[in-house]
Amino acid sequence: xxxxxxPPAGQAAAAGARHRKSVGWPAGxxxxxxxxxxxxxxxxxxxxxxxxxQVSTIAFLTLIFVCAAVAWNLFSGYSGYISxxxxxxxxxxxxxxxxxxxxxxxTGTAEFALLPFAAVVAALIAVPFGLVALRVxxxxxxxxxxxxxxxxxxxxFNLTGLTNGTIGLNAPFLLWDPVSFDQRFYYMAxxxxxxxxxxxxxxxxxRFGLQLRAIRDDEDRAASLGVRAMPVKLTAFVISxxxxxxxxxxxxxFINQVLPQxxxxxxxxxxVALMAFLGGLGTVTGPMLGALIIEPAQQxxxxxxxxxxxxxxxxxxxxxxxxxxxxxxxxxTVAAKGSGWLExxxxxxxxxxxxxxxxxxxxxxxxxxxSPAEAGTSAAADAGSGxxxxxxxxxxxxxx
Amino acid sequence: xxxxxxxxxxxxxxxxxxxLDDCSVEVQEASITGLIGPNGSGKTTLFNVxxxxxxxxxxxxxxxxxxxTGYAPQRVFAAGIGRTFQLTRIFPRLTVLENMIVAAQHTGxxxxxxxxxxxxxxxxxxxxxxxxxLDFTGIAAHAGxxxxxxxxxxxxxxxxxxxxxxxxxxxxxxxxxGGVNPSLVNQLSQxxxxxxxxxxxxxxxxxxxxFVMGLCHHIAVLDYGTVVAAGPPSDIRDDPRVLDAxxxxxxxxxEPAA
Numbered sequence: 001x002x003x004x005x006x007p008p009a010g011q012a013a014a015a016g017a018r019h020r021k022s023v024g025w026p027a028g029x030x031x032x033x034x035x036x037x038x039x040x041x042x043x044x045x046x047x048x049x050x051x052x053x054q055v056s057t058i059a060f061l062t063l064i065f066v067c068a069a070v071a072w073n074l075f076s077g078y079s080g081y082i083s084x085x086x087x088x089x090x091x092x093x094x095x096x097x098x099x100x101x102x103x104x105x106x107t108g109t110a111e112f113a114l115l116p117f118a119a120v121v122a123a124l125i126a127v128p129f130g131l132v133a134l135r136v137x138x139x140x141x142x143x144x145x146x147x148x149x150x151x152x153x154x155x156x157f158n159l160t161g162l163t164n165g166t167i168g169l170n171a172p173f174l175l176w177d178p179v180s181f182d183q184r185f186y187y188m189a190x191x192x193x194x195x196x197x198x199x200x201x202x203x204x205x206x207r208f209g210l211q212l213r214a215i216r217d218d219e220d221r222a223a224s225l226g227v228r229a230m231p232v233k234l235t236a237f238v239i240s241x242x243x244x245x246x247x248x249x250x251x252x253x254f255i256n257q258v259l260p261q262x263x264x265x266x267x268x269x270x271x272v273a274l275m276a277f278l279g280g281l282g283t284v285t286g287p288m289l290g291a292l293i294i295e296p297a298q299q300x301x302x303x304x305x306x307x308x309x310x311x312x313x314x315x316x317x318x319x320x321x322x323x324x325x326x327x328x329x330x331x332x333t334v335a336a337k338g339s340g341w342l343e344x345x346x347x348x349x350x351x352x353x354x355x356x357x358x359x360x361x362x363x364x365x366x367x368x369x370x371s372p373a374e375a376g377t378s379a380a381a382d383a384g385s386g387x388x389x390x391x392x393x394x395x396x397x398x399x400x
Numbered sequence: 401x402x403x404x405x406x407x408x409x410x411x412x413x414x415x416x417x418x419x420l421d422d423c424s425v426e427v428q429e430a431s432i433t434g435l436i437g438p439n440g441s442g443k444t445t446l447f448n449v450x451x452x453x454x455x456x457x458x459x460x461x462x463x464x465x466x467x468x469t470g471y472a473p474q475r476v477f478a479a480g481i482g483r484t485f486q487l488t489r490i491f492p493r494l495t496v497l498e499n500m501i502v503a504a505q506h507t508g509x510x511x512x513x514x515x516x517x518x519x520x521x522x523x524x525x526x527x528x529x530x531x532x533x534l535d536f537t538g539i540a541a542h543a544g545x546x547x548x549x550x551x552x553x554x555x556x557x558x559x560x561x562x563x564x565x566x567x568x569x570x571x572x573x574x575x576x577x578g579g580v581n582p583s584l585v586n587q588l589s590q591x592x593x594x595x596x597x598x599x600x601x602x603x604x605x606x607x608x609x610x611f612v613m614g615l616c617h618h619i620a621v622l623d624y625g626t627v628v629a630a631g632p633p634s635d636i637r638d639d640p641r642v643l644d645a646x647x648x649x650x651x652x653x654x655e656p657a658a
Contacts, residue, residue: 207501210494214502217491224451224473224483225566226505282493 047186054303056182060254062295063189067196067247068268069275069287074200075240076273077282078209079233080216081134084269085145086244088129088152089122091263093245094252096121098169099162111172112188115249122245123238130237134230137219149269156260168259171252185254192250193288196243201284203236212236213282271298271315278322280329289330294318403462404429404601405481405570410449410459412442412625419445420625423459427570427618432592432602434612434633437622438646443605444486446622447572451483452476464569482568486575486605488555492548496539496558499547500530503562530565537561537591553580557588570601577608589615613637621645 047056068090076083096118101111133144156163163169174181203209211232214222223229252258275294280286294315301311326333405427412420420442427433435443448454450461452473461469468479477483491499504526534540537557542550547558556576563571573592577585589611592602606612612619612633619636621629623645629636636642 210498210502213494213498214491217493218489220473221489221491222502224453224477225503225562226474226478227502 043190047183051179051182053178053182056179056186058296058299060182060186060189061251061299062292063186063193064247064251064254065272065275065291065295066193066288067189068244069272069279069291070193070196070200070284071240071243071247072272073276073282073287074196074203074243075236077276077287078204078212078216079236080282081137081141081233081237082273083133083145083237083240084142084273085129085133085149086241086272087264087266087268088149089126089241089244090248090251090268091152091156091258091260091265092125093118093122093248094258094263095156095163095169096245097249097252098171098258101172102169107172108174111174111253115246118249119242119246122248123242125245126238126241127234129241130234134233134237146269149264149266153260153264153266156264163260166260168257168262169252171256171258174253185250189247189250192243192247197284197288199239199243203239204284208232208235216282267312267315270319271295274315274319274322277329278318278326280331280333283329283331286329286331402429403427404464405450405603406462407446407450408460408462410446410461411457412445412449412454413457418625420449420456423622423626425620425627425630427601427603430596430599430601431617432596432604432615434616434619435603435605435622436607436609436612436619436636441622441645442625443622444574445625447483447574447605450476451481451572477566477568480569481572482563482566482570483572484556484559484563484574484576486578488552488559490547490550490555490558490562492546494547495544496534496547496550497527497530497543499558500534500562500565501526503565504530505566530561533561533564538587553584556580557584560588560591564595568600570603571595573602573604573606575606576604577606577611585611 046059050056050059068086072083072086075081097111097114100106100114100117106114129148133141133148136144157165159165176184203212211222211227214225214227215229215233219229248263252263255262271294275290276287277290278286278294279288279290298311298315301314305311322329328336403426407423407425410420410423411418423442423446425433425435425446435446437443445454449456452468452471452475455470459469460467463476463479463481466479468476468481471479491502494502531540531543534543537560539550539554539557539561542554547555550558560571560573560576576588576592580588585608592604592615596602604612604616613636616633619631619633620627621636621639621642623641628641628645629639631639
């Protein structure tokens with residue numbers, strides 16, 4: 001019914017937009033694909049090239065944090081609910097694996113069968129956690145997650161029968177030589193990290209991801225349009241928690257020990273959030289980039305100065321700097337700069353043409369609404385680089 | 401003529417302020433009905449009561465022969481009442497097209513009982529319909545842009561477009577012309593007329609008298625939360641009660657019309 005009423009001008013405009021896209025894309029796509037392949041090759045051969053234990057330890061921990069930051073982002077970044085309690089899942093995953101290995105007498109490589117178990121435990125913990133915390137929004141949500149985090153840390157300290165209290169738990173012993181030990185753990189963490197990135201990417205483009213992002217922008221409006229906000233938020237929270245728990249268990253097997261203050265570490269919460277903020281909240285690649293920058297830097301500083309306070313102070317300073325100077329994160333900022341530069345170079349300054357209300361036809365009261373927008377685009381396409389803004393600006397004047 | 405949407409004796413108080421008092425409005429099927437009145441006369445509150453954002457203290461809302469009083473907003477929307485807001489409520493960090501697809505929860509690809517949650521958002525049918533509507537409202541060229549980058553008037557058009565995605569039986573527009581430049585207002589009323597010709601019903605709150613008088617078949621005037629006059633535009637224009645409501649009279653000061 002509405003379709004036939006649409007003016008052909010609108011279609012022309014849409015076609016114009018499509019045409020414009022096709023100009024820049026093939027080269028960009030190829031470059032992108034090439035970069036991804038290159039990066040994959042690099043991360044696969046990395047542990048073969050660098051067998052130094054200090055390096056491989058940092059590499060493994062970095063991958064664990066890539067996984068944790070991307071998992072955090074697929075809930076907090078997409079939904080806008082900033083969680084500072086994800087260490088609950090990390091620690092629970094580690095403790096679930098540790099307790100199960102102890103109580104069920106699991107030794108050697110059989111411990112890896114506990115990884116899915118750890119993920120399930122963390123996901124199950126995310127259900128009541130989410131049902132309580134997701135009833136409130138924004139700042140209140142952040143505070144609730146911190147409170148729940150401390151409840152879990154206190155439990156780890158005090159439920160000594162289950163957790164061994166301050167003594168902590170040890171992982172089953174593995175009979176691997178140091179080099180292959182690090183390499184195997186590296187590849188397991190790599191698979192986990194890549195899988196998490198893939199899940200995050202799938203969710204972002206999906207209907208579920210769109211619902212999450214709509215909730216981030218205006219939860220009540222989304223609900224009124226039929227998005228069932230609570231189940232959507234809770235599902236993302238559970239997925240995110242489960243993956244974080246899996247990462248926690250793998251970390252525990254590598255480190256060989258979990259203590260209440262290392263499994264349930266408040267710094268973990270801040271670090272993961274900072275990684276996502278630095279790279280770009282709500283983007284697929286941002287949190288990954290953030291983790292690749294922050295974790296090696298932090299580990300390097302810790303080992304260099306044998307004083308972890310320095311890296312903590314720098315971490316805090318970096319957090320402030322990101323919030324103040326890079327609120328959107330690296331990826332979106334660079335992308336905006338890059339596309340702005342490309343637009344300028346091509347002389348397609350869309351900005352003045354789109355800034356108007358579609359009121360290009362000054363007295364075109366009966367004209368199809370599509371036509372002014374199209375006039376704007378075609379003007380931008382036809383005119384040379386310099387004088388593009390002039391006609392659009394003058395046509396805007398008398399109308400508004 | 402049957403009333404598609406009607407309210408009967410709606411009352412709503414906020415603390416000591418009686419925002420609506422025995423408010424009864426009828427919207428005929430396939431009509432364009434205007435709701436006018438001075439600031440604070442309860443127009444937006446009535447919208448909120450109808451669309452489930454406020455619960456009335458008394459009275460009923462009837463829609464298509466059903467009592468929908470106290471329905472939650474999503475049930476009202478699913479029942480076939482679309483609504484735009486005075487201050488537009490779009491999703492600024494989604495693209496224009498994504499905004500449209502969010503609104504398609506109950507239609508097209510979104511209406512299937514079992515669906516793959518990881519399927520790409522918006523199937524081909526949803527996208528086609530969304531682009532048709534964007535073409536219709538004239539913002540199709542901006543489909544790939546973040547909605548937050550649109551101008552105020554374009555946002556209003558986007559909100560109207562995505563409300564139309566669900567193909568509601570009636571659309572409630574809260575000040576669609578407010579703050580929009582005059583040429584766009586004309587285009588907007590043209591679009592509303594076309595949709596109305598195709599059978600869609602409208603209830604419009606608006607302060608722009610030219611817009612209301614030119615567009616509406618029927619107008620209800622609210623003052624102090626109650627309907628003081630109702631009828632075709634020609635009657636309303638000259639009704640002394642309407643002039644009173646807007647301009648006030650010497651006697652008006654002692655007591656609000658109860």
